[in-house]
Amino acid sequence: MEKALIEKLIDTAIGQLDYSYAPYSHFRVGAALLTREGKIYTGCNIENAAYTPTNCAERTAFFKAVSEGERDFRAICVVGGKDGVLTEYAAPCGVCRQVMMEFCNPDEFQIILAVNKERYDMFTLRGLLPRGFGPDNLARPDGGI
């Protein structure tokens, strides 16, 4: 992926930290999800007083995109840190990796973890979710659902 595009995703994800709603953990997370057509969907974490309804930044971005008809994704950039201060990578939780598995080819989809535009790393979904379970596991040989 071109460096300029990676940098745009990093900037966009960092911009989402302002919208993070994290009054309980104070851990702010931002995400920028890139479709294959080049559109970017944003997301932040949204916490809840009942705790379990909390939605991660990655899933916010995915659900926004899928709810608008997108199904074809190329990459996601994720940033996060306590009080929005970025010092190390914030890797997607297991639930978010599973949501990615639903919509993305694990060998192609790229997950960019960043601290800033100089410090980032890229992983495939396969790398972060080896032997993941996905739609292919439920596909029937006769084509039924």
Ligand code: THU
């Ligand atoms: N969080 C995310 O938004 N994405 C992740 O992949 C890891 C965790 C959020 C959830 C919660 O609001 C806060 O970070 C602390 O777990």
